[in-house]
Amino acid sequence: MRTSILKSLKPDIIVEMLEMAVAFENWKKVIETADILYQCVQSIYEEWQYHKAMKLPIPHVNLERPLVYYFGLSHLMGGMAHQNQGAYEQARECIYKYAELGWMEDLKEEDNQVVEEFRFLAKTNLYAVDILSGSIELVEEYVAFLQDNLEEILPGLNTILQAALMYHLDVENILHTFAEQIDEFGSYEDAENVSYYYSYCYHLALCYRKYDRLQDAVGLTMQAMHLANQSGNDRNFKKCTALFESLREWATAEQINEYRQMLMQCLDEYETDKHFIVKSINE
Known part of the structure; x- marks a missing residue:
């Protein structure tokens, strides 16, 4: 340049x-x-x-x-x-x-x-x-690093979950190690942590689907969908929609109803935005 x-x-x-x-x-x-x-x-x-x-x-x-x-x-x-x-x-x-x-x-x-x-x-x-x-032998060392640097736990667990999907790792003990911190993830409000929390829920849902914990996977997919909608990330919302559809038969009637309501809300918001744009052009 x-x-x-x-x-x-x-x-x-x-x-x-x-x-x-x-x-x-x-x-x-x-x-x-x-x-x-x-x-x-x-x-x-x-x-x-x-x-x-x-x-x-x-x-x-x-x-x-x-x-x-x-x-x-x-x-x-x-x-x-x-x-x-x-x-x-x-x-x-x-x-x-x-x-x-x-x-x-x-x-x-x-x-x-x-x-x-x-x-x-x-x-x-x-x-x-x-x-x-592929250097999965570093996971144990990485977990120790996260324990010393608590602010890195949320992005760190995202990394571990992605590696679990790629290299067939069992992460239950790791999740148990950080159970107290995981309980706090839902209280985060800043955009960066909301994005990380979405990724955590989405990838953990994929892990649970892979290991036939299908009802748990549905619950996490719903949580990820809420977070994607909250942040206005249409791409992530679409990914969650596809994941939910792959798990629909394991969803409860209440979860299906909640899912439909979210979709209807998105449709209403789209129509409202479209009406506003058309009105602005005509004016």
């Missing part, structure tokens, strides 16, 4: 675009946008270094976070997208890049805190990528 274009871009606007692409699980767009963010902040950094070397005033750029944060985020988001596409080697390469951001010059205390945060994220995400790519 040309330097003139990069200079016109604002890193925080690109971050918003990244977050939107992640919300829609458009992983190709996430990778493209993460690369644009990297190029943008690299251009800013190079310009700062040039002005410093030439003993010129450092150009001011309005940033909400330290510049090192945007470097780390570009690699973090790219790695997340590759991981969700099953491209684990590319994800691992991204992780190595944000595992050590101390190469930047003139880092202040605030910057070093960001470096440490990304170093920690690299450690937990490397566990995830290694386990998902």
